[in-house]
Amino acid sequence: MRPGKPVPEVEDVLALLDTGVWHWDATDGRLRLDAESARLLGMPARAAEVPPSRVRALLHPADWNELAEVIRLAAAENALAESRLRVLDDLGHPVRVLRVRCGRPDPLAEPRRLAGTVQQVAEPEPGIRAGRAxxxxxxxxxxxxxxxxxxxxxxxxxxxxxxxxxxxxSMPGFSPSGLAVFRPDGERLTVVGQRGHPSAEGTPFDRVGRDADCPPAEVIRTGRAVYLSSGEDFRARYPHAWPLVEPFGQRSWAFLPLSVAGRPTGAWMASFSCPVAFTPDERSVLNTVARMLAQALSRAGAADTRRDFTEVLQRSVLPASGPEIPGMTVAARYVPTGGGLGVGGDWFDVIPLPLGRFALVIGDVQGHDGRAAGLMGQVRVALRAYAAEGHRPDTVLARASRFFRDLADIEDDPRFATCFYAEVDPTTGTVESARAGHLDPVVRMADGTSMIRATPGGLPLGIASDDDFPLTRLALEPGDTLMLCTDGLVETGGHDLFSGWDRLRPVLEDATGDLEDLADALVDAVHGPSSHRTVGPLAERREDDSALLLLRRDQPADEARDTTERTSMRRTTLSVAQTEPERVATARAHLTDLLHDWPSDDQRDAAVLLLSETLTNVLLHTDTDALLVAEVTGEPGERRIRIEVRDDADALPHRRRPGEMSSSGRGLLLIEMLADTWGVSPRGRGKSVWFEFYEGSGPGSGPTASPPVPAPGDGPDFGSGAGSGAA
Structure with missing residues (x-):
């Protein structure tokens, strides 16, 4: 370069050094060569744009494959890469060896664009691949x-x-046959884990002092690696420690510090059954692995601590085992969420009560964090205290709601909780319950029929301090199972309450094992087998905790009826209050579920229609609540539906003769036309209107018994118009 002369182009300067320049752009698939690059590749010495296939034909096939891999690595990692290429003549003989270097011209540019240089180098020694150096x-x-x-x-x-x-x-060229990880524990070293050492011999340097004259202690003290290529080196440098490693028959050892944030937290021993020289390249690999191992152990240690904390916390707030209940069997499951701490606000409890009774509790505190778990533990204790005081379920929830509101009402993080509380009498199978924003219970009958028991309820705990929680009563027949669960078991995996129930119902109805098998089947249907409920991708898909509580009323061995007769009967009850006319629709749906396998659609529809008529009559013409009692008995093909609607009014219904334009008065006429038999039965207090259908008879065959119906004027109208309207 002379003063006043133009600066030469880069390609011209490189050409003086016998170095060519090339560019490759994958978007158009063209390779751009300057004159020197073309000459070195055996092409005319002028700039050209050629397809890669043209260059491929001039190179040794193995070298071309290696070049493609080097280019891929350079493009993917934004790194400088290089390779050696053999240029062939027309007969396939090497005429020269080229060194090709490449990289991305701009780190922010499209990764499919590369630039590089090509330069001729000396011939390699015979039998040695030029690229390996x-x-x-x-x-x-x-x-x-x-x-x-x-x-x-x-x-x-x-x-x-x-x-x-x-x-x-498997390290390239020198894989260790044994390893051990050491960590300081007070004044001594402890072995976190080891592989490749016979268990009968223990582990080298197990429980040695931190000040001992041995490699792992020195590495932890100084933070510098120790490499011992032979037993002689080991014995000469650490004569007192040599007897500890000699029995294991290793030939070489590497001790490297495990450092996190520049501070040694342990030591890694890699032992080899064959001599290793520990060249700079091998030491570089070992140091890199040690750094990655230190980071991985640090993360894993934190995860282990978190899991241990979660397990201890969850065990402390969930009952270890339920009490033995004569005539009843209880099974429960809890599956924490896959994210965060793995602990949340779901809980269940079984509380012994006086006189052989007991309470079932299941609930869910809002959130999946430590605060949710803490609140859950406190409200669980409060519920136990209120239950021990002898309060009824509605009072227990009312007091718990006030307690939870004061406990969880923090301005920047308010919480609420749903809860279902049930008091059970094992002798009679009676269940009195109250519900605070929780899911309705499910009853699985002895023959497998499963129904959601719609129950009135109040707001979740903590929403209002003066909310009411209506009391609901149901009776479990021998063989019936009560299922209580949190929404995590129903709504996980993109399901809502309806589709989630559709997923669980076949599992309930098809179960054949004991109650523990049923609990496992329900959880597996949602979360998969237990091996998927620990760590990993499947566990991370769980959006919410899941709690499940099952209660089965056992079938007494000395019961007079045989097993076949017991399991062929299904029975259910449902109350409809004067202030809840909307529960007439709930009762219709309830009866439809009870008759899900009844072969005649006409009979099933007729039964649902007559139920709506009788319930509506109670709400319109009396001042009392109505109680539905429905049962199906008998063997398939000979079964009977019996439906009773009870109330506390003493006046009996009577048959009317409605005019052509009347809007009421046809209720008893419908019952007489559609039911196989029916009647009105006075009770000690009030009455019951009942009707029956027999399988295979079909509606409209007329009654087979004369019902005791009073004369006109003795009681309230029994009208179809008002009943149909309410339906």
Missing amino acids: VTGDRRRAREAFLLDAGLSLAQAESTRDVLRVAAGL
Whole structure:
């Protein structure tokens, strides 16, 4: 370069050094060569744009494959890469060896654009691949190994998983036959884990002092690695420690510090059954693995601590086991969410009460964090205290709501909780319950028929301090199972309450094992087998905790009826209050579920229609509540539906003769036309209107018994118009 002369182009300067420049753009698939690059590749010495296939024809096939891999690596990692290429003549003989270097011209540019240089180098020695000295198989194998090792260690979720991955690492050219991880524990070293050492011999340096003259203690004290290529080196440097490792028959050892944030937290021993020279390249690989191993162990240790905390916390707020209940069987399951702390606000409890009674409680505090778990533990204790005072379910929930409102009403993080509280009498199977914003219970009958028991309820705990929680009563027949659960069991996996119930119902109805098998089947249907409910991707898909509580009334062995007769009967009850006319529709749906397998659609529809008529008559013509009692008895083909609607009014219904334009008065006429038999039965207090259908008879066949119906004027109208309207 002379003063006053133009600065020469970069390509011209490189050409003076016998170095060519090339560009490759994958978007158009063209390779742009300057004159020197073209000459070195055996083409005319002028700039050209050629397809890659033109260059491929001039190179050795193995070298071309290696070049393609090097280019891919450079594009993916934004790194400088290089390779050696043999240029062939027309007969396929090498005429020269080229060194090709490439990289992305702009780190922010499109990764499919590369630039590089090409330069002729000396011929390699016979039998030696030219590329191995710089970027050959060993270097590429080392890079691939480190990438794979980093990915595997990053995915390990526990200390055990990290050690398992580390033991399976196959280092290029020198894989260790044994490893051990040491960590300081007070004044001594403890072995976190080891692989490759016979268990009968223990582990080298187990429980040695931190000040001992041995490699792992020195590494932890100084933070510097120790490499021992032979037993002689080991014995000469650490004569007192040599007897500890001699029985294991290893030939070489590497001790490396495990450092996190620049502070040694432990030591890693890699032992080899064959001599290793520990070249700079091998030491570089070991140091890189040690850094990745230290980070993985740090993450895994934190995860282990979190899991231990979660398990201890959850065990402290959930009952270890329920009490033995004569005539009843209880099964429960809890599956925490897959994210966060793995602990949340779901809980269940079984509380012994005086006189052999007991209470079932299930609930869900809003949130999946430590505060939710803490609130859950406190409200659980409060419910136990209120239950021990002898309060009824509605009073227990009312007091718990006031307690929870004062406890959880924090301005920046208010919480609420849903809860279902039931008091059970094992002798009679009676269940009195109250519900605070929780899911309705489900009853599975002895023959497998499963129904959601719609129950009135109040607001969740903590919403209002003066809310009412209506009391509901149901009776469990021998063989019936009561299912209580939180919404995590129903709504997980994108399901809502309806589709989630459709998923669980076949599991309930098809179950054949004991209550523990049924609990497992319900949880597995939602969360998969237990192996999927620990860590990993499947666990992370769980959006919410799940709690499940099952109660089965056992069938007495000395019961007079045989098993076949017991299991062929299904019975259900439902109350409809004067202030809840909307529950007439609930009763219709309830009866439809009870008759889900009745073969005649006409009979089923007729039964639902007559039920609506009788319930509506009670609400319109009396001042009392109505109680539905429905049962199906008999063997298939000979079954009977019996439906009773009871109330506390003494006046009996009577048959009317409505005019053509009347809007009421046809109720008894409908019953007489559609039911196979029917009647009105006075009771000690009030009355019951009942009707029956027989399988195979069909509606409209007329009554087979004369019902006791009073004369006109003795009681209230029994009208169809008003009843149909309410329906």
